[in-house]
Amino acid sequence: MYQQVLDPVAHSLAWSSLVAAIPLLLLFVLLGAMRVTAWVASLISLAVAIIVAVLVYGMPIGQALLAGTEGAAFGFFPILWIVINAIWVYQLTVETGHFDVLRRSFARVSDDQRIQAILIAFSFGALMEALAGFGTPVAVTSVMLMALGFKPMKAAVLALVANTAPVAFGAMATPILTLAKVTELSPDTLGAMVGRQTPILSVLVPLALVGIVDGWRGVRETWLPALVCGIFFGLGQYATSNFVSVPLADVVASLVSAAAVVALVRVWKPRRIHTESTVIAGGAADSPTPEFAERVEHPDSRADVVKAYAPYAIIIAVFVICQITAVKNLLDKATIKFEWPGIDVLSPSGSPVTLSAFTLNLLTTPGTQMLVAGALTMIVLKLSVGRGVRAYGTTLHQLRWAIVTVMAVLALAFVMNLSGQTITLGTWMAAAGGAFALISPILGWLGVAVTGSDTSSNSLFGALQVTAANQAGLSELLMAAANSSGGVLGKMISPQNLAIAAAAVGMNGKEGDIFRRVVIWSLVFLALLCALTALQASPLLSWMVPS
Incomplete structure (x- = not known):
């Protein structure tokens, strides 16, 4: 059994936070400053997180490694399972030429x-x-x-x-x-x-x-x-x-x-x-492009346009049907829940940590629903099984480094979460008193930057936001909401999402370049949201908080 410690470095929350931040800071430095390939940067940062967990926090090395395996498994299912099947559906439309039709159709709305x-x-x-x-x-x-x-x-x-x-x-x-x-x-x-x-x-x-x-x-x-x-x-x-x-x-x-x-x-x-x-x-057009001229002279047939939009209509229809309560409950019967073997972690207060619970929602996950949509797309586009399988193989090859990156990043997140590194960072920030209203969104932003998921960030820091709000005399509703709203701005710099974007556009290894292009937008929007939250916590905009 391992019990998390908030301040393992000299019993100081500030010093402990500096050490806890090392794996995450290293990841962003490797990506943004040193231009290291994302999968390499993620594996290096994961190794550092394990070292900090074991040597600084005193987490048993076996549990630290198992925490990483759980994170890697979560990275593949459900996250990569969704992405792989989404890109596969795209590959099917490319294989049949219908993506070009879709392109021309969108261009007709506006060039x-x-x-x-x-x-x-x-x-x-x-x-x-x-x-x-x-x-x-x-x-x-x-x-x-x-x-x-x-x-x-x-x-x-x-x-x-x-x-x-x-x-x-x-x-x-x-x-x-x-x-x-x-x-x-x-x-x-x-x-x-x-x-x-x-x-x-x-x-x-x-x-x-x-x-x-x-x-x-x-x-x-x-x-x-x-x-x-x-x-x-x-x-x-x-x-x-x-x-x-x-x-x-x-x-x-x-x-x-x-x-x-x-x-x-x-x-x-x-x-x-x-x-x-x-x-x-x-x-x-002073000198129309060949594609523009072709579209004007030889418009796509209505049937081709319908087929081009069909995969996305199928995706929406499948997802909407699966959200119907009766259907969702039926699909949920295939869900398997279990505790990840070998992990036995208590929070600093002594209560069991729920992160070790793993859910295999085999049919309710959007990844499986995307797979079904892809199979239906093959039927509508009259694509043979052989071509569909080859397209799936192409997708896996295209995403091979993104798969490694996402699994490594989620392994890093789970090691930091289960060892207590992330909670140390959050608790240190929560000690800001009345100023916490200004920095509350940063906590959500940090959580999503680490995990790549607003859901995971809310699960990680939601209760902490409420506790900090009560200690500082702030609205617990506002602070909890700020965690989720701030989290959305960490999405674009999450190594997980960077890897997905790079793989989708064929820029594997260029995640650092993409990071440098988006980080300024992330920080600017985060600053604006921090200011908005602080104003909503003040008499000036307190009327915006539901009573």
Whole structure:
């Protein structure tokens, strides 16, 4: 049996926090400053985390290693299981040529890549986040953007930055439901509070996306559709989470925002059409690209367009059906729960740590549902079993280094969590007193940066946020919600998501380059959310906190 210790270094929480942060800081330094390949950086950081757990925290080496194996297993199932099958569905459309049809169809809505980025990376990505969560939106939208002509780096950055505001309500609000469970607060009230924070981010993210695509000029020229998308998404997320249904918040918001942008571009055109390879002035092509000319002269048939959209319609239909209570309960009968062998850990207070409980939700996981959607896609696209299997093999080969990275990062997270390193960091930050309102989102951000999951971050730090709020005389509802809202901004710099994005766009080994492009956005948005939370904790905006 191992009992976690909060302050193993000189009985000082501050010194212990500095040591506990070493594995995580090392990971980001290796990725961002030294440009080490993600899977190598992750394995090095994992080794350091095990050393700290054993030599500093006194965790038995056997339990430290077993904690790593549990994390690696969780990294593969359910996380990689979702990503592998999502990329496989994409490979099926490439195999049949229907992804090119989809590309041309999206381009007919608007040839401007700034507007395409808003629709695909943000609105469609939010729908994927709502239905599947984890790495699915990044995996799917990044390859869709590449198919539209975006350069791989830009496609990866757009997909990661867009995967922010929707994350708190992702996978049918799983992060909120988990937060409610660990804090014993109402999920409806928590969802309402988060729905009064992330919609403000929603207004800003589409503006950031057009800035990434075309710089300040892009913001000046396409601020209107960006704002329309952000405002309608924010309003949809706020209204649904506060007055309708927390799990449906992102579903409604994504559809409303996409519809608003499509309606706008029917009556409004940017002064200049921007594409990756050429700039088209005056709202018309001075020298049309071959793809544009082909689309005008030989439009795709209605049947081909329907088939191109079919895989995504199938994904949505399968996921929605699986969310029906009766179906979900039936599928849940195949779920297996067990304690990970050899792990026996107590918290600093002496209560058993629940992280050793492992769940194999074989049929309710979005990964299996994505696999079913892929099989149905093969039927609709008339793809033979042999070609489908070959496409799966191609997917596994493409993701081979991402698989190693994700499993290593989750192993690192579980070692840090079970040894007590992460709790040391969180407890040290929670000792900030009244200033905790300002730094509360940072705790959630840190949790997601380590684990790659807002759900995991809420499970890890949710109760700690409530305890710190009570000690500092702050709203426990606000602090708990800030953990989830802050967590969404750590998603884009999580090594897990960086690896998924790099693999999806064929940039294995370039995770550090992607990290440097997105980290500034993560920090800027985090600073804004910290300021918002501090204001909501003050008399100035306290009216925004549900009573």
